[in-house]
Amino acid sequence: MDLHYTDAQNAFRQEVRTWLAGNVPAKRLPSFDTEEGFEAHRAWERKLKEGNWGMVTWPKEYGGRGCDLIEWLIFEEEYFAANAPGRVSQNGIFLLGPTLMEYGTDAQKARYLPAMASGDEIWAQAWSEPGAGSDMAAIRTKAVREGDTYVINGQKIWSSRAVFADWCFGLFRTDPDSARHKGLSMILLPLNSPGVTIRPIAQLDGDPGFAEIFFDDVRVPSENLLGPEHGGWGVAMATAGFERGLMLRSPARFQRTAEKLLALYRENEDTASPATRAAVTQAWMDAQAYCYSTYMTASKLMNGGAVGPETSCNKVFWSELDRAMHRAALSLSGAAAELDAPWLDGYMFSLAGPIYAGANEIQRNIVAERVLGMPRG
Amino acid sequence: MRFLFSEDLETLREGTRSFLEGRNPAERLRQQDSPSLWGELVEMGLLDITDSLPLAESVALFEEVGRVALPEPLADTAAIAVPVLRSLDAAAKRASTSRVAVCHPLCPFANQAADADHILYFDVDRVLLLKPEEAELATQESIDPWRTLSTVRPIGGEVIAESSGASDFAAALGAVAASAELLGLADRMIRMATDYAATREQFGKPIGTFQAVKHLLANAQVKLEFARPVVYRAGFALETPGLTRDIAVAHAKVAATDAAIFAAEQAIQVHGGMGYTFEADLHFFMKRTWALAAIWGSREHHLGVIDQGLFTQSVGTGPQNSFQHKKANGS
Numbered sequence: 166m167d168l169h170y171t172d173a174q175n176a177f178r179q180e181v182r183t184w185l186a187g188n189v190p191a192k193r194l195p196s197f198d199t200e201e202g203f204e205a206h207r208a209w210e211r212k213l214k215e216g217n218w219g220m221v222t223w224p225k226e227y228g229g230r231g232c233d234l235i236e237w238l239i240f241e242e243e244y245f246a247a248n249a250p251g252r253v254s255q256n257g258i259f260l261l262g263p264t265l266m267e268y269g270t271d272a273q274k275a276r277y278l279p280a281m282a283s284g285d286e287i288w289a290q291a292w293s294e295p296g297a298g299s300d301m302a303a304i305r306t307k308a309v310r311e312g313d314t315y316v317i318n319g320q321k322i323w324s325s326r327a328v329f330a331d332w333c334f335g336l337f338r339t340d341p342d343s344a345r346h347k348g349l350s351m352i353l354l355p356l357n358s359p360g361v362t363i364r365p366i367a368q369l370d371g372d373p374g375f376a377e378i379f380f381d382d383v384r385v386p387s388e389n390l391l392g393p394e395h396g397g398w399g400v401a402m403a404t405a406g407f408e409r410g411l412m413l414r415s416p417a418r419f420q421r422t423a424e425k426l427l428a429l430y431r432e433n434e435d436t437a438s439p440a441t442r443a444a445v446t447q448a449w450m451d452a453q454a455y456c457y458s459t460y461m462t463a464s465k466l467m468n469g470g471a472v473g474p475e476t477s478c479n480k481v482f483w484s485e486l487d488r489a490m491h492r493a494a495l496s497l498s499g500a501a502a503e504l505d506a507p508w509l510d511g512y513m514f515s516l517a518g519p520i521y522a523g524a525n526e527i528q529r530n531i532v533a534e535r536v537l538g539m540p541r542g
Numbered sequence: 543m544r545f546l547f548s549e550d551l552e553t554l555r556e557g558t559r560s561f562l563e564g565r566n567p568a569e570r571l572r573q574q575d576s577p578s579l580w581g582e583l584v585e586m587g588l589l590d591i592t593d594s595l596p597l598a599e600s601v602a603l604f605e606e607v608g609r610v611a612l613p614e615p616l617a618d619t620a621a622i623a624v625p626v627l628r629s630l631d632a633a634a635k636r637a638s639t640s641r642v643a644v645c646h647p648l649c650p651f652a653n654q655a656a657d658a659d660h661i662l663y664f665d666v667d668r669v670l671l672l673k674p675e676e677a678e679l680a681t682q683e684s685i686d687p688w689r690t691l692s693t694v695r696p697i698g699g700e701v702i703a704e705s706s707g708a709s710d711f712a713a714a715l716g717a718v719a720a721s722a723e724l725l726g727l728a729d730r731m732i733r734m735a736t737d738y739a740a741t742r743e744q745f746g747k748p749i750g751t752f753q754a755v756k757h758l759l760a761n762a763q764v765k766l767e768f769a770r771p772v773v774y775r776a777g778f779a780l781e782t783p784g785l786t787r788d789i790a791v792a793h794a795k796v797a798a799t800d801a802a803i804f805a806a807e808q809a810i811q812v813h814g815g816m817g818y819t820f821e822a823d824l825h826f827f828m829k830r831t832w833a834l835a836a837i838w839g840s841r842e843h844h845l846g847v848i849d850q851g852l853f854t855q856s857v858g859t860g861p862q863n864s865f866q867h868k869k870a871n872g873s
Contacts, residue, residue: 166598167544168778168865174543175867235543242861417861424860427852434853446848449859450772450793456864457545457771464546478767481760526753532763533756537736542751 168460170239177232178239184216185247197253198374203287203329206253210284219282220258223266227274228282234411234463241415248421256326257281257288259412261334261353264404268351268392277353289327289356291335291378292401294320299527301336302345302398306380308337308352310394313387315339315352317360317380325521327376328365330356336397349397353389360384369513405523406472411463413522414483416456422490422511423452426497429508433497444493451486455479474535477528484518484525491515543865545771551599559606561586566610568823574687579614584639588616592625597715601722601777608726611830613688615653618644621719623662626669626712632702635671636660643674648713649837651682651691663696664709672699686829707783714780714791716838721773721798727831728766728798728805734824735759735812742814755812762805769794769801786866789851792844799835806831 195202213219222237223229280286297303306319332355340348360383365373392400430445491512495502519525533539570576591600607616623642627633640659645652655661656674663670676698682691739750749755776794779787806828810817817824851857
């Protein structure tokens, strides 16, 4: 146990800070769920790539810096402290990237990772279907093998970024006679493939942040299979592990929100109630707790340990913390809380947190059954 | 930066756990005349554990003490008196096997003081070391059957320090040890409820299959998972006085208290009517939880410390202030 940064870690922090100070756009970019905003964020990803900051934990040959997880946390801390733009490439760099690193062939890694780190190829997820939301094993969209090609037919829904993204990754039923978790495969495909139709879905704020994807005889080369054929469930669970466990929402994000909430409280101290002061204090404590927990997980992984089902606790914790922080901020905002402003935007987005990446009810089931060993049934 | 206990420590923790679970099973908590385990605790090296381990690592062992609701007041001697006496160059004032009870403004009811070899008595700016016969002890009744409490009025003894530093140090040590024990208690109560839910049947199946029951305990587990690193972080701060330590310790006590009280409430709910009986073991662990929640600074006390830090002293917040950036010498 040593909770001090090394000289090298401090130097790394300084390097990140200096680069961000010289490069983060002064003006908030438009939402990446609009066409204009998406391209502005893609341009930011390219800028990051110029500085070689696309995904610091990846090996150098794939566009990274070979950083360890503690350095990644430091990078994230500086990134959020600098108010740098949201990562439009998050599905790729935080979710698919680590999965590729684990299950991809060398050819796949070389093909996909550098373009992911540079923002040249931005990825959407294709998990859920109209009949397979929380119950993901109910996936029906078929990918039928014909020689060295998969022919895909069916429909995905709630695909974040799919309206403007270049590629998607998802689970498809490759064994037509299979049921539930068996017979699924993880397949990567370009969204401009013939037979793909994207229908945008307007989110709460009116922007098309997610979409339905329709597949009508879409032909995909079999080399786009990631991991074992019919073994996609395990691959997907690894991705979900990263998503819930560590990468998708780094603690810095919530520490930054807590810091802004404290500032908002101070501005409104004369009219704020003790109840809100208590909520602000709790928010700060919980954001810190999530940070400590993540440093502990990172240390465990760096020591050769593995992430287990306890990571389902993370998703429950940070998503409900985020909602509580934004609720407190709106309470402090008085009548202005009704007006379109970052705290209201943030509150709306925070309502999605307990739903996406596996609804919190599912996470609680996983905690009960797989951490505590309670009986299924 | 390494937020992880060493493998040696984890091995020691395992050994301590199996020793404590073996020697202090729940049945022992019903035997008020059970012979003391003090000699065995000494033999295990638990009394002078902070001589052989950094304070940050010793915290993990008190989690194990909490898990079994150990009747012997180990923390008073091992987690508080030994480090405080060492910090005052006064370690020689007690025999290495002796038991020290502690009385402090934040822990005003000394536990098992009449049977102790010494009482370490903290005023705001003065520390006394007394024999039990050098104090007037007035009995107080704890809800916890294993805590024999008394107020302490010194009528003799030796002044071993005259500053607030030792008292502050004791308060931090006491709060972190209690927090660690609360983590162990929370874990134990969640496990007891889990076990009960696996065997108790209603509507033709174990109640643990019902989502409503599962989610009660999942919520308790989430709270515990996010209290544990906060306590470990405070353990690491113990050696370095200052605002960072004060806030880390306060946060630990609040988080551990909330996690354990919440776990207790979910556990009794899952046990149903049985949970409300003396016959079920749960109450021993709930009562220890209530006791430890109250001492070494209540929730109110520690929330006050954090409030001061955030709103008056403007402690560094935000993502760049997760930990101190400078590497301290010798810690």
